[in-house]
Amino acid sequence: MSSPASSPSAPPDTGTRHITATILLACLGVFVSYLPVVGVSVALPVMQQALDASTEGLQWITDAFILPTAALLLTCGMVGDLYGRKKTYLAGLALFCLGCLVCLTAGSVVQVCVGQALTGIGTAALLPSTLALIGHVIPDPRKRARAIALWTAALGLGLSLGPVVNGVIVAHTSWRWIFLPSLVLAVLTAVLGAVVLTDSRAERERHLDIPGQLLAVVAITGLVYGVIEGGSSGWSSAQVVIAFVAAALGAAGFVVVELRSACPMLDMRLFKSSAFSGAALVMAVTLFAQVGLVFALSEYFGLVHHASTLDIGIRLIAINGFTVVLGPLVGRLMNRATPGLLLVTGLVIGGIGALLMNAFQAGTSTGEAALVIGVLGIGIALAMAPITTIAMDAVPHRLGGTAAAANSALRQIGSALGPAVFGVILTHRTLATLPGHLASSGLSPADQGQVSGLVSNVGIQAGAFLHLKTPASTGQAQAAYGASFTDALHTCALVGGIGMLVAAVIAVALIGIRPARSPQTAPEATAHPASAAS
CATH class of the missing domain: 1.10.287 (Helix Hairpins)
Structure with a gap:
């Protein structure tokens, strides 16, 4: 049925070169899959003008990627366990390439959504397979924690570089070309993976659910x-x-x-483990806040500050950039301190950073914004690797693929809900507060009605491009719009910040601030209710 290298009973190749190559390709896979995530978000203002998209359309451009990723992660994890992690990895890269090609030729919101959906399906295959490949070659929990920290850093690097690279591209050519770097890297990674990786499957028989x-x-x-x-x-x-x-x-x-x-796709008995349940819930809430705030801040900088795509990318780089910078340090700290303590600390710092965004005004300087965004970024950097490690270590090693898929599924569900919920908040709060700001702006009743009608009927993005009869009245209208949109951003900041602080409480209650596990403790030997899941 399969080659010896991919048989369920085949032991992992523990050669140093093979382990290093597997970690590198796992990191490349997740880097490629996350390169366009925030990059597309910061290009939304440009895409909105080029495609005449509404706020709802922009939300769907983002969620068209995230929805299939979330919906198919568990199945892709099972497919990898059943047919081979390497095969799933390569299939994911192929679908990702196809999606990028569709977006490269897009002339409508619908076509962009189709391309995003294809890349999302590819990402659904890449995320669990990359973690499972790492788990297969590194059974030792301490060494695996360091590898997962590198994997998380690669994810953060993709999220960080995407906006900057896309900003440079949009500044010099069409927005469609933002998908070209991802396409090229995915092709190169697939070629390397086909040559270097060794296939593996689950140790027990599984069937598609x-x-x-x-x-x-x-x-x-x-x-x-x-x-x-x-x-x-x-x-x-x-x-x-x-x-x-x-x-x-x-x-x-x-x-x-x-x-x-x-043979369940997601064995519900895994959730008998309080640590696994806590990590899954915290992951969903954290990604909800992180991706939702990126969506809201991208719109704020683009529509209120009129920043270019490159400027938006630079301003947001700290949200994910610290994950890259601090990744190696966090990996070492998880072996010396308590993963639960790092997680709670990161969530508290991130929550405070999000709440500090309530100080933003329409005229807040780039420096002030960068300091606050940096606090949020440090918190996320401290939290992300411990969440993944806690989830992976909470179950027996043989269920690593299932745990990886479940962990990633909750990550993507939170990511999908972020833009959806925060987009609704931005629209409703902007429309609710705009009449009051217009009334105090000094505009005539006729101009106030014109602005309110335009923003209500066309969409809140229209407020960034207001042009009234005189420059003075245009300035007054844009100031009122900027104040209204900033009020909406404050509500998003409250939701995101409180969400992260609630996640910290959940982490303390379900995961706890536990001592680090002994390096001699094999994953299979850990007493755990989830072990019954086999």
Whole structure:
């Protein structure tokens, strides 16, 4: 059925060169898959003008990538366990390349969403396979923690460089070319992976869980669709109510099916582990806040500060840049201190950084904004690697692929809800506060009505391009719009900051500030309820 290298019982190749090459290719895979994530977000103002997209359309451009990633992660983790992690890794890169090609030729929001969806499916295959490849060649938990820290740093590097690279591209050519670097890197990584990687599969027989996959898609898509459409069509509209009902029924059905399945896509017994459950929940909340704030800040800098795509990328680089800079240090600290302590510290610092954004005003300088964003970035850097390590170490080694897929699935569900929820907040708060700011701006009632009508009917992005009869009235209108949008950003900051602080409380309650595990403790030997999941 497979070659010896990919048989379930084949021991990992523990040669130093092979381990190093596997870690490098795992890092390259996650770097490539995350390079366009924030990069696309910072290009949204330019894409909005080029494609005449609404706020809802911009949300779908972001979520078109994240939704299939979240919905298919668990299945891709199972496919990797069943047919081979290397094969899944290479298939993910191939789909990612196809998605980039579709976006490179896009002339509409719909085509961009299709391309984003294809890259999202590719990412769904890459995330669990890269972590599983690392877990296969590095069974020792201490060494694996350092490798996961490098993996997290590579993810952060993709998130950090994407905005800057895309900013340079948009400054000199069409926005479509922002997908070219990802395409080239994905092709090169696939060639290296095909030559260097050794395949591996799960140690136990697994089968595809089709009912579970279908129900997961219904639950995740229904939830995100309901949030996005609720912001534009109204929360009581028929399609929104149907979406939320479908999401609830899909989620309930998923749990029932997974509990009864002989080979579940997500073994619900894993959640008997308080550490695994805590890490999964904290991961979802943290990514919700992180990606949601990136979406909101990208819009704020682009629409209120009128910053270029490159300027937006530079201003946001600290959110993920510190993950790269501090990654090696965090990896060493996890072996000397307590992963739970690092996690809680990072969440508290990140929450404070998000709350400090309430001091932002329409005229806040780049330096002031960078300091606050830097605090958020340091918090995220301290939290991300411990979350992943805690989740991976909370289950027996043989379930590493399942844990990796579940961990990544919660990451992407949080990432999908971030832009959806924060986009709704931006729209509603801007429209709610705009009349008051216009009334105090000195504009005539006729001009106030013109501005309110334009922003309400066309979309909140229209407020950045207001042109009234005189330069003075245009300036007054834009100042009122900037103040309204900043009020909306403050609400986003409150939601994100409080969310991260709540996640810190959850981490203390479910994970705890535990002493570091002994290096001699093998993962399989750890007493854990999740071990029953096999």
